[in-house]
Amino acid sequence: MRMYWYIPTSMLLSILRFWRLLEMPRLELCDVSKYYGRIKALEKVNLTVEDGEYLAVIGPSGCGKSTMLKVIAGIVEPTRGDVRVDGRSIVGLPPEDRGVGFIFQNLALFPHMTGLENSMYGLLTRETATDEALNMVRKLRMEFGFRARLSRLPGELSMGEQQEVAILRAVASGAKIMLLDEPLSSIDAKVAVEVRRKLREVVKSKGLTALHVTHNQEEAMSVADRIAVMRKGRILQVGKPEELYYKPRSPFVMAFVGDASFLTGTCRGGRAVVRGGYDLGPCDMPEGELIVIGVRPESIVFGRGIPGKVRLRSYLGSLIRYEVELENGDIVTAVSEEEQGENVKVWFEKYKVFKYPREGLTEALSPG
Ligand SMILES: Nc1ncnc2c1ncn2[C@@H]1O[C@H](COP(=O)(O)OP(=O)(O)O)[C@@H](O)[C@H]1O
Ligand SMILES: [Mg+2]
Incomplete structure (x- = not known):
């Protein structure tokens, strides 16, 4: 009987160990x-960042x-802390x-190498035969639909074309981890949408791990599994795009990921009350606490509630975006499929309530 249990237990342990290895975070x-x-x-x-x-x-x-x-790439060393790939520290290793x-x-x-030589650089330093490297870069260029003439020097290419070469060089390098710092910033907006789709596809099909820095939140939302x-x-927060959108942990994250309006108020008798005495629903913060209420545009409903005036309307195609100045002086952004008049009433369907940060709302939302 003992023997019977002994074997499965040790097997179980090694399976667990193996499982842990499989699950070992990449970076x-x-x-x-x-x-x-x-x-x-x-x-x-x-x-x-998972594998x-x-x-x-x-x-x-x-x-x-x-x-x-740069700290991950080894271009600068951290003042403190560790960077690990598959559990091993890479601090101090040359890039x-x-x-x-x-x-x-x-x-x-x-600057002294052509687009092609630049693209093949990583491959050649790893002693991939020239023909093979050439084919690989050509194939990638085709896949991405890039137009840059690879026979030219970087100085003879536009910024967008140089960015194409940089993308080819990074992807062709054969590295498992891709660090992309604003890789699409100089590429024409429409083309960039295609290129980012392709970038994601290449990363996924080759089983790479990617860290993609961008100031474009729409780019981040559409390209990434998770956003930091x-x-x-x-x-401040790491999560899936929808998590950051629906569960932002601070006004800053809420403002940075998606569109949002903010109202200030007070927690009174378990309710969130804004200027003018309007009750915006339950509040579980201490009595008298100053609070910030963040609202997504699609959570604002027209037809009843706080009176206001439309200050700005933008036609977005299927939706119209309204900037509404409420009677109490607050300004909110709402969207509607329907044409609204000058005088409106708005209500908040689903809302997010945040603690008012001690340093104030302006400070909470400021970048630096
Ligand atoms: N080599 C450097 N020497 C001194 N300060 C630097 C250097 N590189 C970056 N910084 C500063 O570090 C901060 C972060 O910079 P950076 O990482 O480039 O920000 P981001 O890429 O988000 O714009 C900034 O205040 C910047 O001025
Ligand atoms: Mg930067």
Whole structure:
């Protein structure tokens, strides 16, 4: 009987161990800080990017996005903390030994090499036969539908074409981890939509792991499995696009991911009350607490509730976007399929209530 149990238990243990290996996260930042003198570019950043995951990083200019990628790539070393790939620290390793492909924000193509030589650079340093490298780059160029003439030097290409070469170079490098810093910023908006779809497809089909920095929230929402929102060197929230949209943990995340309006109010008798005494539903914060109420445009319903005036209307195609100044002075953004008159009444269907940050709403929403 003992024997009978002994074998399955040990088997179970090794299966568990194997399972853990399979589940081993691809890339981890553990309490990473990076200071440039007194500037805290990164402050105790913790982030795990799973094997095969496409993660987008968004946040205002100067919040540390590029620094985070540079720390992973080994271009700058962290002041504190560790960076691990498959559980092993890569801090101190030279960039070329880290298995990462990198698209820099300023592209950094080799100016004396043609587009083709630039694209093949990673392949050739790994001693892939020239013919093979050539075919691979040509195939990728076709797949992406790129137009850049690869016989030209970077100086003879437009910014968008240089960006194409940078994408080819990173993808062709054969690296398992792709670090993409604003990879589509110079590419024509319509083309960029195609290229980002292709980028995601390549990452998924080749089983790569991608960290894609962008200031374009729509790009992040459509390309990524998960999004990390950064502010002032910290990661505020990481989650699936819909999680960040429907469950933002702070007004900043709510404002940064999707459209949102904010009203200030007070928690009174378990209700959220805004200026003018309007009751916007339950509030579980302490009595008298100042609060911020964030509202998504589609949560605002026309027809009843607080009176207001339409200040601005924009036709978005199937929807019309309204900026409404409420009677109490607050301004909210709403959308409707129907044409609304000048004088409206609005109500809040689903709403999010946030604690009023001590430093104030303006401070809570400011980038730096
Ligand atoms: N080499 C550097 N020396 C000094 N300060 C730097 C350097 N690189 C970045 N910084 C500062 O670190 C902060 C984060 O920069 P960065 O990572 O480039 O932000 P982002 O990419 O989000 O715009 C900024 O305040 C920036 O001015
Ligand atoms: Mg940057």
